[in-house]
Amino acid sequence: MTKRMLCGRPVDPIGLGCMNLSWAYGDPPPHEDKVRLLNEALDLGYDHLDTANIYGKGANEELLAQAVMHRRDEFLLASKTGIVIEGPRRGIDCSPDAISASLDESLKRLGTDHIDLFYMHRFDPKVPIADSVGAMARAIEAGKIGAYGVSEWSSAHIREAHRVHPMGAVQTEFSLWTRNAELGVLETTRELGIALVAFSPVARGALGGELKDPATLSDKDLRRSLPRFSAENWPRNLALIEQFCAIARDEGVAPAQLALGWLLAQGGHVHAIPGTTSIGHMRENFGAARVQLSSSALDRAAALINHQTVTGHRYSEMMRNTIDTEDFA
Numbered sequence: 001m002t003k004r005m006l007c008g009r010p011v012d013p014i015g016l017g018c019m020n021l022s023w024a025y026g027d028p029p030p031h032e033d034k035v036r037l038l039n040e041a042l043d044l045g046y047d048h049l050d051t052a053n054i055y056g057k058g059a060n061e062e063l064l065a066q067a068v069m070h071r072r073d074e075f076l077l078a079s080k081t082g083i084v085i086e087g088p089r090r091g092i093d094c095s096p097d098a099i100s101a102s103l104d105e106s107l108k109r110l111g112t113d114h115i116d117l118f119y120m121h122r123f124d125p126k127v128p129i130a131d132s133v134g135a136m137a138r139a140i141e142a143g144k145i146g147a148y149g150v151s152e153w154s155s156a157h158i159r160e161a162h163r164v165h166p167m168g169a170v171q172t173e174f175s176l177w178t179r180n181a182e183l184g185v186l187e188t189t190r191e192l193g194i195a196l197v198a199f200s201p202v203a204r205g206a207l208g209g210e211l212k213d214p215a216t217l218s219d220k221d222l223r224r225s226l227p228r229f230s231a232e233n234w235p236r237n238l239a240l241i242e243q244f245c246a247i248a249r250d251e252g253v254a255p256a257q258l259a260l261g262w263l264l265a266q267g268g269h270v271h272a273i274p275g276t277t278s279i280g281h282m283r284e285n286f287g288a289a290r291v292q293l294s295s296s297a298l299d300r301a302a303a304l305i306n307h308q309t310v311t312g313h314r315y316s317e318m319m320r321n322t323i324d325t326e327d328f329a
Contacts, residue, residue, distance in 0.1 A: 007147035007168035015048030017275030022056030026218035052080035065111035094124035096135035123324035155184035174198035183326035209255035227312035260288035
């Protein structure tokens with residue numbers, strides 16, 4: 001697989017989402033296992049690592065500092081700001097002062113003097129876009145970041161921000177079973193020459209084919225709060241997943257590789273950042289860009305799993321209120 005451009009730098013289209021190592025999906029692995037996975041990922045050829053200030057309340061950025069910052073020149077480093085989780089204080093803050101302070105805190109936790117790609121994690125309707133982007137532009141001028149991006153923003157707001165200062169990347173949830181990007185963001189980023197970085201590209205592990213019963217997940221697992229994994233909706237989604245796994249078997253690839261291969265086929269500007277705590281899965285995911293998939297398998301997968309066939313919304317009602325990306329009716 002040919003490398004793809006991200007913020008002016010050629011990188012492998014499969015990056016590594018690091019969130020799972022500190023937060024959201026059950027209990028994190030022991031520290032030494034996290035360090036080993038990150039270094040083996042770099043050894044394998046991963047050159048795009050994605051984190052955020054809220055992952056483990058800063059712990060994920062600190063992990064990268066401890067594990068791989070001695071190899072800083074080997075990877076593009078992405079982090080995020082904007083979501084506030086401080087005691088009783090909850091919400092989104094992309095004001096210039098908040099962006100500036102958060103950036104300095106992330107740099108300190110990461111143990112580096114620059115972040116290659118710095119995202120606004122969510123859209124902040126309280127702050128004029130020009131003000132938020134202005135803070136990012138000043139950080140670029142200061143050499144603290146190489147480029148800025150946004151996460152879960154609508155096409156109209158992406159265009160507005162890009163007019164203020166060229167944007168490096170848009171991150172959004174995108175997979176066979178989350179197609180919201182097809183409502184505008186996919187084409188907008190293609191048209192403007194912006195990289196689209198897909199998070200949860202294996203449908204939060206569902207398309208890996210190993211999860212049979214969400215009731216077995218840890219109480220801390222984020223998926224317990226997501227409608228598609230509920231006791232009501234999961235059986236119908238599992239039936240689709242089982243058929244999807246059969247397509248992967250026919251193709252001679254792992255289910256996750258079929259999911260990632262479909263995603264990368266959606267455009268030459270598309271990247272994916274699957275996360276995992278398993279070295280085996282990390283290696284399997286990286287291999288997805290190197291397997292040959294038939295157009296028939298891709299078409300069958302797309303017809304089987306899409307927004308019309310999957311049961312349940314991707315987020316709870318409370319979380320939906322923080323998302324700016326276009327949604328299906």
